[in-house]
Amino acid sequence: MAVRDGLFVIGEHPALIGGRCRKCGQVCFPRQDICPYCSGEAVDRIELSRSGALWAWTAVTAAPPGYGGTVPYGFGVVELPEGVRVITRLTEADPAKLERGQAMDLVLEELSEQDGKRVLTYAFAPSPR
Amino acid sequence: MKQVLVAGVGIHAFGRFEGVTTTDLGVVAVRNALEESGTGRGGFQAAFCATAYGGVASGHKVLGRLGMTGMPIVDVEAGCASGGAALALAKSAIESGQIETALVFGVEKMPRGIIRSSFFEPWQEASGLASTPSYFALRAQRLMHISGVTKSHLAAVVVKNRRHGSLNPDAMFRSEVDAASVLASRVVCEPLHLWMLCSPNEGAAAVVLTAADPSPSRALPRVRLDAAVLRSHLPGAVLSESTPMSGLTNDDVPPPTTLAATAAYEAAGIGPESLDVVECQDTDAARELLSYEELGLCGPGGSAALIDEGATVLGGRLPVNPSGGLLSKGEPLGASALGQVVELVRQLQGRAAQRQVPDARVALSHTVGRGANASVVILSS
Numbered sequence: 001m002a003v004r005d006g007l008f009v010i011g012e013h014p015a016l017i018g019g020r021c022r023k024c025g026q027v028c029f030p031r032q033d034i035c036p037y038c039s040g041e042a043v044d045r046i047e048l049s050r051s052g053a054l055w056a057w058t059a060v061t062a063a064p065p066g067y068g069g070t071v072p073y074g075f076g077v078v079e080l081p082e083g084v085r086v087i088t089r090l091t092e093a094d095p096a097k098l099e100r101g102q103a104m105d106l107v108l109e110e111l112s113e114q115d116g117k118r119v120l121t122y123a124f125a126p127s128p129r
Numbered sequence: 130m131k132q133v134l135v136a137g138v139g140i141h142a143f144g145r146f147e148g149v150t151t152t153d154l155g156v157v158a159v160r161n162a163l164e165e166s167g168t169g170r171g172g173f174q175a176a177f178c179a180t181a182y183g184g185v186a187s188g189h190k191v192l193g194r195l196g197m198t199g200m201p202i203v204d205v206e207a208g209c210a211s212g213g214a215a216l217a218l219a220k221s222a223i224e225s226g227q228i229e230t231a232l233v234f235g236v237e238k239m240p241r242g243i244i245r246s247s248f249f250e251p252w253q254e255a256s257g258l259a260s261t262p263s264y265f266a267l268r269a270q271r272l273m274h275i276s277g278v279t280k281s282h283l284a285a286v287v288v289k290n291r292r293h294g295s296l297n298p299d300a301m302f303r304s305e306v307d308a309a310s311v312l313a314s315r316v317v318c319e320p321l322h323l324w325m326l327c328s329p330n331e332g333a334a335a336v337v338l339t340a341a342d343p344s345p346s347r348a349l350p351r352v353r354l355d356a357a358v359l360r361s362h363l364p365g366a367v368l369s370e371s372t373p374m375s376g377l378t379n380d381d382v383p384p385p386t387t388l389a390a391t392a393a394y395e396a397a398g399i400g401p402e403s404l405d406v407v408e409c410q411d412t413d414a415a416r417e418l419l420s421y422e423e424l425g426l427c428g429p430g431g432s433a434a435l436i437d438e439g440a441t442v443l444g445g446r447l448p449v450n451p452s453g454g455l456l457s458k459g460e461p462l463g464a465s466a467l468g469q470v471v472e473l474v475r476q477l478q479g480r481a482a483q484r485q486v487p488d489a490r491v492a493l494s495h496t497v498g499r500g501a502n503a504s505v506v507i508l509s510s
Contacts, residue, residue, distance in 0.1 A: 028375055037365065060318060064254070067256075075267075077367055079378060087375065
């Protein structure tokens with residue numbers, strides 16, 4: 001199950017769920033009912049592209065508040081073709097192994113188990129070359 | 130509109146103080162400011178208390194301890210800019226003629242370690258997306274990518290501020306460091322090393338504002354509060370202090386600091402070229418350099434050159450963070466902006482001792498943080 005409903009589609013081809021405003025056309029993630037850019041009240045649910053380009057990155061070396069998973073892990077921004085930059089975990093925890101603009105693919109990572117169900121969040125991984 | 134003057138300032142040193150409560154810290158700063166301004170019981174008609182972690186009625190607890198209640202006491206939370214927000218409210222109340230004199234103070238005892246912020250949703254925390262220093266790191270990496278800033282510039286900011294802090298008895302870290310040691314401290318989140326990040330801590334600061342000329346018996350030179358502006362963010366910048374989960378592929382969204390600075394310069398009728406001394410947000414070393422650009426102290430990409438020419442060191446043409454900044458003082462959220470104002474008032478009055486910027490006449494204080502909230506305050510003598 002997703003760490004929060006409505007963030008992404010789970011399955012063989014996972015996808016982040018964004019919102020595209022019918023009034024201004026801007027894309028937001030996570031989707032919200034009212035457009036953060038123009039206050040438009042019709043925001044369509046769209047599945048964002050699975051692949052994008054790495055825009056900024058670092059590594060988290062100490063567990064931040066409320067996080068029960070392992071460290072270190074990658075953390076950064078991936079730019080998607082819909083014209084949106086997304087804050088995300090990265091599967092690569094060594095900043096030296098990443099390059100600006102490199103292709104990244106969406107994956108789902110297991111955070112913990114709750115009532116026998118795997119709790120999943122989203123991350124991006126370097127595309128296979 | 131009435132002119133607003135600074136009648137007096139007070140501070141409780143920033144640091145870690147076991148067994149001392151948030152209220153205790155506030156009492157010290159408030160008493161100092163009231164004494165310096167010659168303001169007694171009943172001498173102010175409103176109080177504004179800045180705090181982010183102080184909890185319910187922080188201001189009332191301080192003034193209750195002093196037996197000075199009855200007037201409106203407003204607790205203000207605006208993250209790192211809480212003190213600037215409180216100052217802006219007090220200034221408006223005086224300008225409008227509603228009140229003659231206001232007490233503005235900030236108090237804080239920060240939790241230890243990486244700050245747990247109620248800002249983040251549980252899913253963000255569970256996903257490991259609540260690591261505040263990592264957002265700083267991404268901003269630092271982008272700054273290094275789009276300008277000539279290198280890790281050695283980041284280290285130079287720390288060396289500068291720690292040198293200034295070694296001259297400030299109210300700072301938490303009072304030892305100088307060299308660049309090699311800064312770069313040898315452990316990497317917290319690339320490109321930021323431990324010593325490039327400020328420490329959350331404890332402290333209090335207070336300012337008395339008044340419409341009337343402070344008592345003529347006071348020997349201190351007059352300081353005017355020309356502008357106190359608070360702004361929030363515009364949407365679209367993925368690395369904005371508003372900490373969104375997404376943004377646009379548009380790099381031209383003006384940051385909240387620039388929004389606040391533009392309005393403050395206009396209110397004061399000056400530009401950045403008029404400034405003699407600046408205290409700016411240096412939560413991490415890259416944040417200070419970003420502040421240079423966002424406040425208009427240099428053009429886009431010009432921050433590295435300011436460091437290279439030594440412009441912002443004490444003795445340079447525009448000293449920045451003569452107090453030592455947050456890198457030396459630590460950051461008690463509610464008190465940090467007013468701590469800057471205390472430093473600048475002392476600079477403008479020529480009583481900053483070894484940290485004195487010669488002939489300082491126009492000063493700017495800047496904070497920015499989550500919300501987003503940015504405050505810019507302009508003072509002159």
